Amino acid sequence: MLIYIFKRLLIAVPLIFGVLTLTFFIIRLAPGDPAAFFIQPGISPNVAEQIRAQYGLNDPLPLQYFKWLANVLQGDFGRSFSRAQQPVFDVIADALPITVTIAALTLVANFTFGILIGIISAVRQNTFLDRFLTVTALFFYSMPEFWFALMMIILLALKFPVFPVSGLNEIGAESYGTLGFLLDRFWHLVLPVTVLSINGAAGIARYVRGSMLEVIRQDYIRTARAKGLPEHVVIFKHALRNALLPVITLMGSSLPFIFSGALFIEVIFAFPGMGRVTVEAIFARDYPLIIANTFISGSLIVLGNLFADVLYAVADPRIKL
């Protein structure tokens, strides 16, 4: 298996590199100018030109590429154009923990509730409970998340002010002490995590229900029941483990999401996470930051897929890598 992982990682290098090269050229060919902000009345016409010179944008494209390449091979992805010339990985390092916290909480909630609801609907197939859960799940699954987020804010922050509207902490939260601060942070995360996970859990529940139904009809489940095993052992030990195989694929492909962030949640709840970094970088034509983001999310997609494949082998002894 180690050899397999090593091979996969080796293939990933040229792949990610190709993606970065493509991104490099595409963003430079797209209309728009990183110095456009400085072309406005009241600002001397020289400024935009000086800024472009600083960014090295006046060089011919191939030269820009080779300069960039030389830097990247030394691990230097450059400094952000739009964010006070911070090194791009500093920008990402600021945003990443926030995104990871939200996404990790969301994923846990997603899979816990998704799997649970899926099991309930499968085990109680065609009962009122199953139909109720199915309809509810579909209802939330088809709801646009940004709208749902705004509705939750109106309901739970405006009409019944239980949760805060936005932000990561209260004003003056630093004075609460560590536990108080963490609780305050948690209280700020309830709405966004709920919004994100209700939608996701609904999707996962559909997967789990389908795969669980298939497994429950298998002969070995009947055998397990026939030999008098308690029902919870049958469901959780024999059925669930097999039914979760497709869910593992989902888990692997959720990895990039953890790091890329959910833009609308970050905009609506004013969290300075990765989604906002990426989109603001695109609007500002902040080339180094766009490329660094592509690098991060590209690597994670590759790793996520690899992770899912390895998990398969762990969960199912029939699969050999």
Place this chain on the structure above:
Amino acid sequence: MIEKSAGRSSVVFRLAGSLLILLALLTLSSCSRHNGSNGKGAKASAAMDSTLVIAMLGDADYLNPVIGATVTSSNIFGLIYPSLLQSEFDTTTGLMNYMALEKKLRAVTPGQGKKAPKGAVAKSWRLSEDHKSLTYILRNDAFWDDGKPIVSADFKFSYQLYGNPVIASARQQYLAELIGAEKGKVDFDKAIETPNDTTLIFRFYKPVPEQLALFHTSLTPLPAHRWKNVKPDEFRHSPLNLTPLGAGPYKLKNWKQQQEILLVSSRKSNLPKPGTIPAISFKVVPDYTVRVTQLQTGAVDVVENIKPEDFTALLKANSQIKIKTVGLRVYDYVGWSNIDQAEYRKNGTFKPHPLFGSARVRVALTNAIDRQAIIDGYLKQYGVICNNDISPSLKWAYNNRITPHPYDPAKASAILKSEGWLPGPDGILQKNGKRFSFVLYTNSGNARRNYASVIIQQNLRAIGIDCKLDVQESNVFFENLQSGKLDAWMAGWSIGLEIDPLDSWGSDLKKSRFNFPGYRNPRIDELCELAKQKMDPLEAKPYWLEYQEILHRDQPITFLYWIKETQGFSKRIEGEELNISGTFYNVDDWRLKPSANIAQ
């Protein structure tokens, strides 16, 4: 079987039940935590009571006056750094006034002069007879927050930073009159002299009107002792940018990038005094709806640019909110290409645009557009018909004898007919086989312009003009506009408080960066030049009156409406004076009512 399924479900239910209880507990604990913070959490409410919260769209770029280029940045660093002079926009005359501790440019009109001159580092100034040198006498009791005195060398040092092309300051045109600037490089040894710590002399290569001289020499200084070892190419990413050392009423306590900038009143400041409110938090809230919601819940105290359509709901939901307006500085317009842009780009020659090349046609288009309907439908009392780019707020220069072009489709049709545009078989006007059909471009994400563009489309269709609408991403739109690829577009403009329209209307299209329509009228160039030569702006008034008449007649673009910017304030704020020069212009004098007085 029945028994089994009962067993199965009981397991599942037990599990689901315990999870539900867990969830309920979590929710409860968070609820009680929240109530605690409102009721018993004295600390938190004390923090709210002493903190003014201002919502902002995005973070400040730099809290450094040399390179901070956004309005947000200058609002904030303006509170941190000292200034040579205090400036104020006089709303009765529309003129800028500049004040040193013991001298004012103009007498203050009664009812004006809310800004105390105590904030100025300059004690007084003297402009030489020939208007070519300006000497400031600085006070000797002004100190940076670290206790070092603010001296004339700080100003000279800072101007060298402003003028350094490697630093690329957005304010380098303030140096345009200093000696050497006419040759492209300011000669700082000659242009700025500091014979002693309290004397600062600026020298110009040409006579400069006093008002402009004061405006251009009063850029915010940096403390030289702190910055002198920073190399120019490291200036933009120096860590010192994160810990600004100032002398103003506030100082930076904490900057959580992309989240919050927290300023606290600077107890030692005498420029003019420590800020009245103990702390000001500038919070980044990118989403408009959320900003408005936060104003409604009281989580923030100030939200700028609230859309008129939201006023009713907002004021109904929370009676503790007031809407204040400032203006008029911003207008929207429909731009028409006056020249054939393709021809100009290809051969550099000027040919009238086939559709919009004639001034009479452009006047007809203005006649055809119901500007009042746009104002009534969207801006309501917060919009005023716009005739040209001199704002009615600049009262000293505004020409109030101009009658706006009326909404008169019949007149528009008659003009177009006399210009040879006759209805074709499809109902669209035609001239020499060319249909009057074009695309009106605008940038995305502006609800007001979207609203206006639809009305314009209908208005034009009614007189037989085919106008298609297209919305482009802002960056793309701006690039297309600059490269002359658009025949007709809708955009907005925010005017400066000094009148200097050559950038927009100068005939030399290479120099006039914002003359997107390609409008050329030598008399406009002349008038701008004549006005510049007057040492007293009031003497230039006749030129500006004529300038406005010409623009009104030529309609290089269709000026639509001036916009009063509308800002939402919590009523717990007292003492706020909004001024055309900025919403936060006297924020150091604002006060907060204690929360006990705020009835929910």
